[in-house]
Amino acid sequence: MTKTVKLKVNGWEPDIMTPEEAMAYMDANGIRYEICDTPVPVLSNKVSCGLPADMGDIMIEEFTSLPKSAVRQHFVIDVPARGDSMIEADIHDDDWLQLEVGAIPSDGDIVMADVDGEFLAKVYFTDNQNRKWLLPKNKNYKPIQLTPKDQPRISGVVHHVTRKAPRQSYNECMAILNSALLEMRQEGDAMQRLAKAVGEGNLLFWAASAWAVAYCVARDCCGYEESVSDFERKAAKMDLPKNFAFPCSVGKVQRTISNHPYMRLHIDKWKENGASVREIILMEFLRKSI
Numbered sequence: 487m488t489k490t491v492k493l494k495v496n497g498w499e500p501d502i503m504t505p506e507e508a509m510a511y512m513d514a515n516g517i518r519y520e521i522c523d524t525p526v527p528v529l530s531n532k533v534s535c536g537l538p539a540d541m542g543d544i545m546i547e548e549f550t551s552l553p554k555s556a557v558r559q560h561f562v563i564d565v566p567a568r569g570d571s572m573i574e575a576d577i578h579d580d581d582w583l584q585l586e587v588g589a590i591p592s593d594g595d596i597v598m599a600d601v602d603g604e605f606l607a608k609v610y611f612t613d614n615q616n617r618k619w620l621l622p623k624n625k626n627y628k629p630i631q632l633t634p635k636d637q638p639r640i641s642g643v644v645h646h647v648t649r650k651a652p653r654q655s656y657n658e659c660m661a662i663l664n665s666a667l668l669e670m671r672q673e674g675d676a677m678q679r680l681a682k683a684v685g686e687g688n689l690l691f692w693a694a695s696a697w698a699v700a701y702c703v704a705r706d707c708c709g710y711e712e713s714v715s716d717f718e719r720k721a722a723k724m725d726l727p728k729n730f731a732f733p734c735s736v737g738k739v740q741r742t743i744s745n746h747p748y749m750r751l752h753i754d755k756w757k758e759n760g761a762s763v764r765e766i767i768l769m770e771f772l773r774k775s776i
Contacts, residue, residue: 676708
């Protein structure tokens with residue numbers, strides 16, 4: 487067994503457990519751990535949690551063979567975290583802490599230490615008076631000062647934190663799917679979205695060309711492909727607020743579009759092709775609303 491390392495730099499330092507001592511301590515106290523001894527390829531690709539991405543060529547940068555190729559060649563084990571004293575360091579209950587056993591800590595390192603019979607994960611720190619501390623990362627907990635009489639022993643330094651990806655329940659999956667399908671149906675119904683926007687923009691519908699503008703916005707923003715006459719029939723049946731003062735009348739949209747050639751162009755080209763100010767105002771409002 488390797489001898490316990492006792493630091494003598496800058497005065498008193500806590501003992502550093504050997505790997506054998508650390509595992510014996512955990513075994514004696516019923517602390518679960520796993521030895522990292524499986525080669526794992528380290529990939530250069532990053533996984534996407536947003537839109538699907540092309541994986542391209544998977545690049546294996548290296549193989550990490552723990553513990554022999556672990557950080558600074560020390561023995562490495564994984565220990566589950568408990569409690570919430572390190573939540574501001576993004577360490578949560580049931581996360582796995584990869585512990586480099588026997589490593590000598592520097593100020594600011596997260597260490598695992600035996601203090602008065604309790605196994606703790608905290609930030610190791612030496613203040614300007616050479617006092618040794620274990621610092622929590624949660625304002626609800628107080629720092630712990632280390633003193634020789636407490637005989638604190640540090641088992642190692644935490645370099646990596648991992649957590650299991652949670653399995654989603656059937657109900658959670660169905661809720662996500664149903665919400666997405668509902669949103670897709672609502673997005674796909676151009677007339678339903680347009681009806682809501684028309685109701686909100688009631689006061690902007692003060693010209694005969696207003697419904698023609700509505701048709702063109704539906705056409706260019708929602709992919710609406712039906713004819714103007716079909717649009718007029720559907721618009722006349724829209725569920726609009728009772729106080730809406732400008733209902734669509736059959737023939738009005740068709741005549742207006744026939745009289746205004748720029749309306750046959752994409753709405754982005756209206757300004758440069760003679761659209762009136764009131765039509766531009768209504769068009770921009772509807773465009774942002776549907």
